Amino acid sequence: xxxxxxxxxYPRFLGWFYRRQPGLENTSYAAQMAARNASLxxxxxxxxxxxxxxxHQAAEIHVNNPWLQSAWAREHGMAFExxxxxxxxxxxxxxxxxQRAAKPLKPLLRPLARKVGLxxxxxxxxxxxxxxxxxxxxxxxxxxxxxxYVDTGLIHRIKSIGAPIVIGQVGxxxxxxxxxxxxxxxxxxxxxxxxxxxxxxxxxxxxxxxFEPAILDAxxxxxxxxxxxxxxxxxxxxxxxxxxxxxxxxxxxDLKLWGNRPxxxxxxxPLHRCFQGEVWGADMYQVLRRSRITLNSHIDxxxxxxxxxxLFEATGVGAFLLTDFKDNLDRLFAPDREVAVWRSIDDCxxxxxxxxxxxxxxxxxxxxxxxxTMAQHTYRHRAAEILGFxxxxxxxx
Numbered sequence: 001x002x003x004x005x006x007x008x009x010y011p012r013f014l015g016w017f018y019r020r021q022p023g024l025e026n027t028s029y030a031a032q033m034a035a036r037n038a039s040l041x042x043x044x045x046x047x048x049x050x051x052x053x054x055x056h057q058a059a060e061i062h063v064n065n066p067w068l069q070s071a072w073a074r075e076h077g078m079a080f081e082x083x084x085x086x087x088x089x090x091x092x093x094x095x096x097x098x099q100r101a102a103k104p105l106k107p108l109l110r111p112l113a114r115k116v117g118l119x120x121x122x123x124x125x126x127x128x129x130x131x132x133x134x135x136x137x138x139x140x141x142x143x144x145x146x147x148x149y150v151d152t153g154l155i156h157r158i159k160s161i162g163a164p165i166v167i168g169q170v171g172x173x174x175x176x177x178x179x180x181x182x183x184x185x186x187x188x189x190x191x192x193x194x195x196x197x198x199x200x201x202x203x204x205x206x207x208x209x210x211f212e213p214a215i216l217d218a219x220x221x222x223x224x225x226x227x228x229x230x231x232x233x234x235x236x237x238x239x240x241x242x243x244x245x246x247x248x249x250x251x252x253x254d255l256k257l258w259g260n261r262p263x264x265x266x267x268x269x270p271l272h273r274c275f276q277g278e279v280w281g282a283d284m285y286q287v288l289r290r291s292r293i294t295l296n297s298h299i300d301x302x303x304x305x306x307x308x309x310x311l312f313e314a315t316g317v318g319a320f321l322l323t324d325f326k327d328n329l330d331r332l333f334a335p336d337r338e339v340a341v342w343r344s345i346d347d348c349x350x351x352x353x354x355x356x357x358x359x360x361x362x363x364x365x366x367x368x369x370x371x372x373t374m375a376q377h378t379y380r381h382r383a384a385e386i387l388g389f390x391x392x393x394x395x396x397x
Contacts, residue, residue, distance in 0.1 A: 001390070003051045003058040004139035004164075006130075008146035009065060012260075013041060013280050018067065018086030025067035025086055029075055032068045033060075038218070041281035043379075046212040047143065050383040061133055063122060064149055069129045078132060080125055122149055131157060138162050141390055144183075145169045155182050165393055167386065169207070172301070174200060184393045187386065189307035191328065205389050208332065209309050210379045211316030219282060219317070223290045228254040228356060230291035232284055233310065234299075235271070236262050241324075242297040243271070248345045249295070250274050253352055258287055288319040292356055293340075295348075296323035306332060312377050315339065315369035320362040322351055332377070338369040 009017075017039060018025055024035055037045040051058035062068055066083040073080045122130065130150070134142070142158065144150050147168045150158075155166055159182065168183045173196040180186065186197045187207035197204035231246055235257070243265075249255045250270040257274040265271060279287055288294050296310045306326035314321040315333070323329070325341040335341045340355065342348035355362055 001056045001140040002138060003048070003056050003141045003143070004134065004137055005047045005058065005060045006063055006142065006144045006146065006150050007043065007060060008063050008149045009042065011064075012278070014065060015086060016278070016280060017041070025071075025083070027071070029068065029071040032065075032071055033062075036062065036065070036068065039281040040215055040218060040285065043145070044212070044281075046210070046214075046379040047383060049212075049214070050379045051387075053380065054383055054387065056387075059137060061130065063126065063130055063146065066126070069126060072133060073129045076132065076136070078129065080129065121151060122154070127154060127157075130154075131161070134158055134161050139164045142166045143169060143386070152178055152180065152182050165390060167389070171307070174202075185389055187389070190302065190305050192303065192305055203393070205385075207382055207385055207389075208307055208377065209312055210377050210382045211312040211373050212379050213316070213374060215285060215316065219285055219289075222318075223286060225290055225292050227256050227287070227291045229293045229295065229352060230256050230258065230287055231295045231297075232258045232279065232287055233297075234259055235265070236260075237264060238300055239297070241300055243269075245295070245297050245324075245342075245345050245348060246271055246274070248349060249352065252349060253356070258284070285313065285317050288314050289317050291319055292362065293322050293352055294319050296321055298324055298326065302326075304328075311339070312373055315366075315373040316377075318366050318370045320355070320366045321369060322348065322355075333369060333372055336365075338365065338372045340365055 017036070021035060024032060045060050048058035048060045067086065070080055070083050139162070142164050144155065144166060147170050158164070159166060165184045166182070167185045167187060168180070169187050171189055171193065173193055174180055174186075180197065180200060180202045183202060186194075186202055186204040188194050188197075188204065189206070189208045191206060194204040194206050229249060233242075235243060235246070246255065246257065247270055250257075250273075255274045256276050257271060258276050258279045260278060261272070261275050294314050296308070296314065298306065298308050302308070304327040306323070306329045311321070311323060311332060315338070320340065322340040322342060325335060325343045329335055329339075329341065333339045340351055342351055
């Protein structure tokens with residue numbers, strides 16, 4: 001099959017990515033795509049490379065990257081508005097349409113952003129380029145990893161080009177009042193989301209996030225573990241449990257926190273002294289490897305279900321992960337053998353106190369976690385699962 005994966009990047013990442021490589025925005029589409037994949041941020045080209053390894057022709061499109069997309073348009077003789085350069089400070093580093101599209105929120109939070117008037121949609125030029133790319137590639141299968149930038153209206157237009165099978169990937173419950181039936185299948189890492197789509201009459205399947213083993217070959221030599229306790233991720237009003245946990249840890253241990261510094265965080269919060277800035281891709285993996293203990297705490301809306309990216313990123317690079325216990329965690333990892341778990345803030349503090357000086361104990365858990373991830377939680381496994389779903393969908397067609 002010809003498989004096309006649609007993705008979108010955090011606007012804040014895009015600004016950082018182009019600032020650190022001046023002039024990249026003026027290079028070819030292939031050069032920019034290679035640099036984007038080499039950053040190892042998010043899912044990079046992990047889906048497409050594994051579909052290719054399984055015998056298919058696959059490609060990725062980063063639908064909201066204006067410099068990458070305009071390079072494609074330029075090389076294909078399309079008229080387009082030249083994006084503003086990525087230099088400068090603050091939001092001036094991003095084109096105006098991308099500033100309007102969305103704040104730098106995690107995908108789980110985009111529906112909340114829509115409620116307060118932020119609409120992460122592509123503008124007319126970005127849509128025109130995307131449709132031209134689909135027309136040229138003529139995919140048999142499209143996997144849409146951002147159902148808000150590429151909304152159902154645009155999916156209707158996409159499906160008129162060769163009638164591909166379209167799969168949507170999402171980690172939240174479906175918005176009401178949207179006709180999701182345009183999708184042949186929805187996949188999610190959360191069973192609740194799968195059940196919600198099924199209740200609407202939309203076929204849905206469980207498909208977890210994963211780790212790409214090739215990351216290990218791309219990273220420098222494993223660094224010395226010089227960080228006692230780390231956390232890498234978002235801190236916001238939608239992470240109240242996370243904030244309470246991190247503040248308790250910061251009050252007792254040397255916590256280092258990589259992520260955004262929320263404006264609403266009280267001046268009295270001990271987290272202010274913990275922030276180290278933001279890290280993306282390869283730099284993020286190195287932080288995990290440098291950590292004696294790295295923490296995980298799901299977003300509040302995840303409820304009792306585990307499935308975020310950090311579970312697989314941390315275990316994949318061999319870090320000792322201390323994660324929040326969830327009802328389905330044992331289907332992914334063996335609690336206390338492959339990952340350490342906490343069930344309350346006091347419990348988390350006790351585990352840190354017990355394990356921070358136990359190098360051998362941490363190493364045993366970290367090795368077991370990495371072995372489980374390599375055996376069951378790689379993008380090769382997920383790609384194969386998706387192909388199985390597609391065969392079922394084709395049969396039903």
